[in-house]
Amino acid sequence: MATMTAPLTPTKHAVGGAFLVVDATAAECFFPEDFSEEQRQIAKTAAEFATNEILPVSDAIEAKDFAVTRRLIREASALGLTSVDIPEEYGGLEMDKVTSAIVAENIAKQGSFSVIFSAHVGIGTLPIVWYGTAAQKQKYLPKLATGEYVGAYALSESTSGSDALNARTRAVLDADGKTYTLNGEKMWITNAGMADIFTVFAKCAAGAGKDGAGEDGGDKEEKLTAFLVEKGTPGFSVGHEEHKLGIRGSSTCPLILADCRVPAENLLGEVGKGHRIAFNILNIGRYKLGAAAMGAAKGAFNHGLQYSKERRAFDRPICEFGLVQEMLADCAAGIFAGEALCYRTIGMIDAALKGVAGDDTAEIQKRIEEYAVE
Ligand SMILES: Cc1cc2nc3c(=O)[nH]c(=O)nc-3n(C[C@H](O)[C@H](O)[C@H](O)COP(=O)(O)OP(=O)(O)OC[C@H]3O[C@@H](n4cnc5c(N)ncnc54)[C@H](O)[C@@H]3O)c2cc1C
Numbered sequence: 001m002a003t004m005t006a007p008l009t010p011t012k013h014a015v016g017g018a019f020l021v022v023d024a025t026a027a028e029c030f031f032p033e034d035f036s037e038e039q040r041q042i043a044k045t046a047a048e049f050a051t052n053e054i055l056p057v058s059d060a061i062e063a064k065d066f067a068v069t070r071r072l073i074r075e076a077s078a079l080g081l082t083s084v085d086i087p088e089e090y091g092g093l094e095m096d097k098v099t100s101a102i103v104a105e106n107i108a109k110q111g112s113f114s115v116i117f118s119a120h121v122g123i124g125t126l127p128i129v130w131y132g133t134a135a136q137k138q139k140y141l142p143k144l145a146t147g148e149y150v151g152a153y154a155l156s157e158s159t160s161g162s163d164a165l166n167a168r169t170r171a172v173l174d175a176d177g178k179t180y181t182l183n184g185e186k187m188w189i190t191n192a193g194m195a196d197i198f199t200v201f202a203k204c205a206a207g208a209g210k211d212g213a214g215e216d217g218g219d220k221e222e223k224l225t226a227f228l229v230e231k232g233t234p235g236f237s238v239g240h241e242e243h244k245l246g247i248r249g250s251s252t253c254p255l256i257l258a259d260c261r262v263p264a265e266n267l268l269g270e271v272g273k274g275h276r277i278a279f280n281i282l283n284i285g286r287y288k289l290g291a292a293a294m295g296a297a298k299g300a301f302n303h304g305l306q307y308s309k310e311r312r313a314f315d316r317p318i319c320e321f322g323l324v325q326e327m328l329a330d331c332a333a334g335i336f337a338g339e340a341l342c343y344r345t346i347g348m349i350d351a352a353l354k355g356v357a358g359d360d361t362a363e364i365q366k367r368i369e370e371y372a373v374e
Contacts, residue, residue, distance in 0.1 A: 030098070038099075045080075047109075066251065078146075084121070101346050123285055128228070154189045157184065178263070181235075183260070190252055199228060204272065223272035225273070
């Protein structure tokens with residue numbers, strides 16, 4: 001098998017959704033067998049880190065000992081695992097999407113940490129990578145890359161989840177144009193209990209001052225807008241932890257914005273264009289979520305397999321029973337299919353992104369969106 005990264009060139013087979021109507025040969029698809037040496041090495045590094053550093057402190061992670069979790073993020077950062085998607089000039093490795101997914105898959109041996117890590121490197125960091133000004137990138141990305149800062153993304157509210165554009169949180173620009181005042185609440189925000197920097201979405205009217213009407217007569221309709229809100233900002237607080245049935249070690253809290261004073265330079269992107277940030281960031285998060293879920297499935301399968309060899313019933317290990325073997329075989333087949341699906345899709349994304357400048361956010365997003373069906 002080839003060992004080159006992403007052997008695909010965008011042909012008509014690589015058009016989004018083509019898998020539904022066009023047969024492709026194995027040679028036209030990207031699979032784990034096509035990982036480059038560097039990608040294999042990163043997979044090994046991430047897997048060893050998960051096995052040797054994360055799993056031994058699983059109890060502390062599950063008990064929400066955030067000092068342990070933050071230490072692990074910093075250690076993962078020292079290995080480069082948190083900065084795959086961050087540009088080199090801001091302390092990142094700026095690597096391809098397959099590598100990013102390889103890290104997500106291999107970190108996923110511990111569910112809670114996987115969620116914390118994925119939220120940090122994905123929805124917590126990517127809004128600044130893609131939409132930040134040079135000053136915002138310079139201020140936050142090096143800290144996010146080293147794990148000095150943990151990131152979070154706050155879109156959902158108690159009355160708007162799937163229906164995210166229906167947010168009630170409001171932002172109003174002061175008359176002097178220097179500060180936005182945010183009021184509202186956010187719900188179920190991953191990493192909230194330990195994060196330092198939050199991308200917060202609020203409805204805001206373009207050009208509107210405190211009285212709701214802009215001096216320039218700007219658009220009075222309030223539209224979703226993104227802001228970078230630092231922990232410790234006046235008027236910003238984090239509510240109680242939601243204690244969940246699963247992924248119990250990940251932090252999930254509401255945010256309270258009570259006359260929260262955000263400097264105007266912390267506006268992310270443009271007023272009224274926050275929906276683009278919100279949905280594009282979730283779009284890119286999905287392929288990595290697939291890879292992480294597949295990595296977790298591999299871990300669960302290995303536990304099940306081991307247990308089936310150790311557990312005895314009717315004087316034999318239960319793995320000798322046909323029905324147990326069938327369950328294991330079904331799991332293995334599902335994981336194999338999931339793995340093929342993930343890396344074929346992400347290989348197509350990398351092929352489609354070849355030659356696109358790293359800072360051409362609009363073009364990158366257009367090309368990734370092509371594979372939304374996959
Ligand atoms: C552990 C955890 C972590 C989270 N982390 C974050 C985070 O970091 N940041 C953040 O912003 N949010 C976060 N969320 C919130 C998450 O994004 C929302 O839960 C999600 O968007 C769904 O919203 P909801 O829970 O309000 O469900 P609802 O939108 O009320 O949906 C309820 C049900 O109705 C269905 N439904 C809704 N609309 C339609 C439709 N049009 N057609 C058919 N069915 C529909 C849904 O599929 C679902 O089954 C987190 C949630 C959890 C549980």
